[in-house]
Amino acid sequence: MTDAPWSHDLPWPDDLPPFDPFDPAIQADPYRHYAWLRAHAPVVRAGRADAPLYLVSRYDDVLAGLKDATAFVSTPPGGAIIPGLLLMLDPPLHGPMRQTISRAFSPRAVNAIEDAVRTLVATHWDRFLAAGGGDAAAGFATPLTMGVIATVLGITIDDAARMRDWTNSAVDFIATRIRGVVNPDASVDSYAAMRAFMADAMDRAAADRAAGRGRDTVIDALAALRDEGALTAEEADGFACLLFMAGHETTTLLSVNCLDQLARDPAALWWLRAGGSPAAFVDEMLRHRPSVHRVTRYAARATTIAGCAVPSGAPVRFLIASANRDAARFPDPDRFDPDRRGAPHAGFGFGMHICMGSWLARLELRLMLAHIAATTATIAANGRRVPVEGGAFATSGLTRLDLSVTRRSA
């Protein structure tokens, strides 16, 4: 057993500065760093000398760590950043809560919303096509994702826009706390505002149900679970907020990554048109360029990863985007190949916290790709590409992507 090396002490090649997960330039394109880490230092330390983070880059180590929820826990040693948030719960609380919540939010709802999502995709893409393109993030992916999540929850698009603003600030609060930085209280207020909004929406849903006007939405289902005592009020409105926080930015960024792929690799559009499966395209994108790059756990006790000592309580960042490029599991890993078969990717995480909204993200993205293949002749990059900075929840991708698009003749 050895101590993990510090990232800044490693003999990095001249053209690669030491890996720092918070450096915006590295965050914009970390894949050469990931490859070097996997080859030379599968566990490293980064961050402050008195509060190191342990970064784990190889597929087998990442999956083993995420599957072992007793060795690596989600609640920070100082207590949950937001109490009761599913994402930060550990056994024995996590399993029963996830099971209860899945009565309100599960793939069973897919059939019910598929037509609505298809209509939203067509509306937003056809508008983007008619304009000849623009910024694909602001002009297409953001309104689409917000429309979908508003539909699923059962809130208006204006309320979804307010939720998005609160979410951005609440998620920044969580992300900076994960980094050990204490943010201004304004972000806590945003979370309180989101929760109050959701609580009010549930009260209204319950009143409507009592008046015989119940609807088939997640808010209605959560209100019912709350009122029958299966969830506390805090758990019910906290989960509704989590759906927004975990689902909006992640899906928006992955949609833009798909569009970027189509713009940079015209063969990808041909592949779809020739009958390639949109679902396989989405999964390869989740492997090749996922929108979440790492997930955080804390060592529940002193342990080892790949022969390196990890002290009790230490934050461990499992680099899922690096695991997805590990040649030991994915031959020719830097190539985007939607025909690829083999090991499962870790783009939605792994283990008991594996993404609960993967079915919704997959539905939205596969309908998007199918519609684009059917309607669009060309997609070309045309101007600015702005990468995520700060990366709330360790997200990665483009917050702005200027595209020119042309319609396919009938």
Ligand code: HEM
């Ligand atoms: C492409 C889009 C998405 C990506 C890449 C993604 C990625 C992830 C990842 C990596 C995790 C695991 C976090 C961890 O282990 O700590 C996660 C968890 C979660 N995601 Fe997603 N997600 C996406 C979309 C969504 C959507 C659309 C929703 C719901 C509207 C959602 C809801 C959740 C929830 C509730 C959890 C927590 C599950 C738990 O703690 O048991 N996600 N997601």
